[in-house]
Amino acid sequence: TTHYQILKQFAEDTPGLINGSMLYDRHLMQPMFKLSIGNPGSxxxxxxARKIGLPLEIISAAEDIVGKEYVNLDNYLLDITRDKRYWENKRTAIRQKEKKLxxxxxxxxxxxxQLRSKRRDIIEEARAEARKILDSSNAAIERTIADIKQANAERERTLEARRKLKEERLALEKDARNHRDNNAILSKAPKKKKGNSEPKPSGQTIAKAEIVVGTxxxxxxxxxxxxxxxxxxxNAIVAFGNLKTNVKLDRLTATNAQPKSNAKSTVSMQTIDSGYERQLNFKQExxxxxxRADEAIQAVTYFIDDAIRFSIAxxxxxxxxxxxxxxxxxxxxxSTTxxxxxxxxxxxxxxxxxxxVVNLK
Structure with a gap:
């Protein structure tokens, strides 16, 4: 071991010799008891000398004797040791982060x-449920047709049978569309909110008590x-054209007016589906x-009309x-609606x- 810089340089330049040093904590000024091979140490x-309290004039005289090159080289060695320790710590931290990544x-x-597997399971369950719904709906349609024939076209029973048939077909179409989209089956449409509005007076209206099937x-x-x-x-099931809806009796007013005639008495399934889709997708905001004001008034008019029709509270x-x-x-x-x-x-x-915020009757 040596403190002579010239011997450190000799080992660096001579084949068969290699420098080594015991690491020293420069900030705490205490040995680390760790050997580092390849670089000379300070x-x-x-x-x-400063730590143990030697007089400054002695330290200054010593620095003058060894010269600036010795002091600078000693500092360089300290910087190299410090940088080496920094990059070693950096490399260790990078390895830890790579392992974590x-x-x-x-x-x-x-x-x-796992998500892909669950998605496949959900889709398969939805398809199985759709097949089950199709089977039960077909059976319901067959039973409905039989009921219509047995009723001999009796008005009330015919209307009841047709209503059930229409509900089954609409439910079938809705569930089939939902399953094709790989989504869960939609829940039934929101329940109608309670209403207690008074009947609208009209010259063509008749007494509320006279509302019966066919009115x-x-x-x-x-x-x-x-x-x-x-x-x-x-409650009452009312047909407005080919669109049927469940309405509270106290929201209905009997009238002598006749529904608009429909020669074919049919509406395309797309039109019916559009009405149900509109109700299902209706947003309460x-x-x-x-x-502009005129655009807003028109939009609010349609919005309130839909809210009343869908019994939104x-x-x-x-x-x-x-x-x-x-x-x-x-x-x-x-205020005028x-x-x-x-x-x-x-x-x-x-x-x-x-x-x-608008509260509807």
């Missing part, structure tokens, strides 16, 4: 495979004439921001605050005056 003579990639691959009626808030197909308690209209003109126009329309029980600002936590 003697830390000046640093140790490999583990995460393996886990993600395993999770992805022509109008729905509050709408002008279309429909025919009552079935009465069950306080409309956004008017960015519209509550909707929200987003018009923003702005100058307040759009809000004022919307509320002027709401039949079938609306009340309207008010949304709670301040959910939009305040920028949103109008």
């Amino acid at each position: 003697s830390f003579a000046v640093e140790i 490999e583990q995460m990639l393996a886990q993600y691959s395993e999770d992805a495979e 022509n009626v109008k729905l509050d808030g709408a002008g279309t004439v429909g025919t009552v197909l079935e009465i069950s308690g306080k 409309i956004d008017l921001r960015g519209m 509550r909707v929200r209209i987003l018009h923003g605050t702005g100058t307040g003109a759009l809000r004022q126009a919307v509320r002027a329309l709401l 039949p079938g609306i029980e009340s309207f008010h600002d949304e709670d301040v936590r959910f939009g305040g005056a920028g949103i109008t």
Whole structure:
């Protein structure tokens, strides 16, 4: 072992010799008891002298004797040792991160495979359920046809049988479309909300008590004439053209007007499907921001009309605050629209005056 720089240089330049050094913590000024082969080390003579408290004039005289090159070389060796330790720690950290990334990639691959497997199982279950629905629906259709024949075209039983047949066919078409999209079977349409609106007075109306199967009626808030197909308690199945809906009796008004004639008495399945799709996809919120007043009024008119037809109890209209003109126009329309029980600002936590909440009868 040596502290002489010239011998360190001799070992570096002479074949058969190699430098080594015991590592030393420069900041804590204490040995690390770790041997490093390949590079010479610093003697830390000046640093140790300062630590043990030698007078500064002695340290300065020593530095003058050995010269700046010795001191600089000693510092270079310290820097090399420091850099080596830094990059070794860096390399260790990179290896640890690479190992962690490999583990995460393996886990993600395993999770992805499990998801693909579950997706296949869900699709297969949906297809099996669809086949079961098709089988049961076909049986229901056969039973319905038999009931119609046995009833000898008796009016009430015929209407009842046709209604059941139509419901079975619509349910079949809806479930088949859902399964083709590889989605879970849609739940039944939302239940109708309670309503207690008063009948709309009209010169053509007749007493509410006279509503029976076959009576022509109008729905509050709408002008279309429909025919009552079935009465069950306080509810009635009403046919508006070829679209049938379940409505509360107290929302119907008997009328002497006749439904619009339909020579063919049929509507394409696409039209019926469109009506059911519209009800299933109906959103209880409309956004008017960015519209002109006339556009907004038309959009709200259609929106409220659909909400009343689908027996929605509550909707929200987003018009923003702005100058307040759009809000004022919307509320002027709401105040004159039949079938609306009340309207008010949304709670301040959910939009305040920028949103109008409408309660329907």
